[in-house]
Amino acid sequence: GAVVSQHPSWVICKSGTSVKIECRSLDFQATTMFWYRQFPKQSLMLMATSNEGSKATYEQGVEKDKFLINHASLTLSTLTVTSAHPEDSSFYICSASEGLGEQYFGPGTRLTVT
Amino acid sequence: DAKTTQPPSMDCAEGRAANLPCNHSTISGNEYVYWYRQIHSQGPQYIIHGLKNNETNEMASLIITEDRKSSTLILPHATLRDTAVYYCIVTRSNTNAGKSTFGDGTTLTVKP
Numbered sequence: 001g002a003v004v005s006q007h008p009s010w011v012i013c014k015s016g017t018s019v020k021i022e023c024r025s026l027d028f029q030a031t032t033m034f035w036y037r038q039f040p041k042q043s044l045m046l047m048a049t050s051n052e053g054s055k056a057t058y059e060q061g062v063e064k065d066k067f068l069i070n071h072a073s074l075t076l077s078t079l080t081v082t083s084a085h086p087e088d089s090s091f092y093i094c095s096a097s098e099g100l101g102e103q104y105f106g107p108g109t110r111l112t113v114t
Numbered sequence: 115d116a117k118t119t120q121p122p123s124m125d126c127a128e129g130r131a132a133n134l135p136c137n138h139s140t141i142s143g144n145e146y147v148y149w150y151r152q153i154h155s156q157g158p159q160y161i162i163h164g165l166k167n168n169e170t171n172e173m174a175s176l177i178i179t180e181d182r183k184s185s186t187l188i189l190p191h192a193t194l195r196d197t198a199v200y201y202c203i204v205t206r207s208n209t210n211a212g213k214s215t216f217g218d219g220t221t222l223t224v225k226p
Contacts, residue, residue, distance in 0.1 A: 004157075036216075043201070044158070044216040093157050101146050101205045103214065105157035 002028050004096050006106035013084055013113055020080045021109045023094030029074035030096035034103065035067075038091040050077050084113045118202045123221045126196075132189040134220050136202030139183040144206055147178060148214070149187045151198040158201065161187065192224045 003026040013019050023033060032051050036044040048069050050056040056069035068080040077096075081088055089112050095103040119137040126132040138147060148163040162169055162176045164185070169176045175188040189196055201219040 006157075034214075043218050044152075046215065091155075095157075101148060101214075102160055102163060103150075103158075104160060105150075108155070108157045110155075 002096070002098075002104040004030075004094065004104045004106040006092075006094055006109050008109060009107060010110040011112070013111070015085055015113055016083055018080055018082045019084055019111060020078055021092055021094075021111075023077045023079070023096070023106050025075045025096040025104070028096070028098055028104075030077075031074065031099045032097045033071055033077040034095045034097070035069060035077075035079050036093045036095070038093060038108075044093060047079075081111065084111070086113045089113045117215070118204055118217050120200070120202055120217060120220045122218060123223070125223050125225055126189075126192045128194060128224055128226050129191055132192040132196065132222055132224070134187040134189075134200050134202075134222060135184065136187070137184045138202070138204045141182050141204050145204045146206070147176065147182075147185050148203045148205060149174070149176065150201045150203065151196075152201065152219070153195075153198045161200075192222075194224050194226065196222065197224045198222060 005024045007022045035047045038044050046059050047062045048056045048058045050069050050071040052071050052074050058064045071077040091108050093108040095105040097103050146163050146165050149161040150158040152158040162174050164176045178185045199219040199221050201216050203214045205214045
């Protein structure tokens with residue numbers, strides 16, 4: 001089956017620093033990648049949709065200057081949380097799609113901002 | 115995308131069939147029903163999807179009513195490892211239409 005990886009799996013950073021999370025599709029080309037955030041005991045919340053070679057489309061309420069998304073190739077998308085604050089602590093999950101409705105999810109990255 | 119409604123929680127005895135319902139009464143003609151599950155602290159896992167016909171794969175069966183306003187995911191022989199949150203999502207299945215809205219899902223607990 002299709003495999004999506006994320007790196008790192010967990011990260012602890014200090015308030016005010018930036019953190020980059022990578023999402024890779026390992027055995028297929030992902031025309032579209034999605035970034036989600038999930039707080040404890042809550043559902044996944046879509047942050048943005050990213051198509052290879054174009055700017056990401058952000059959901060309402062998500063600051064594009066704070067959550068920088070780059071989808072430079074058909075197998076790699078990155079999410080950079082800039083000037084992180086404790087309220088950004090969350091579980092960040094990416095998914096990749098070959099262009100159909102089916103999404104393949106990464107294992108998630110747990111971010112803790114101290 | 116159409117909104118879905120699922121019961122917040124369900125229990126199932128190990129070895130028995132788990133039947134998870136989902137209502138999607140506002141589904142439109144070109145929208146598919148997708149099911150994912152999320153085991154604690156992991157990324158969601160794709161299970162199955164369908165348009166109007168019933169579908170079966172190695173993980174589960176999907177039964178969609180004739181009017182397409184509801185569906186049921188069936189895990190034929192639930193195991194303890196099937197304990198997870200199950201999400202029913204409706205989305206179009208064509209290019210650049212994979213954006214999905216996740217509701218609260220159903221927390222399935224399989225008990226020994």
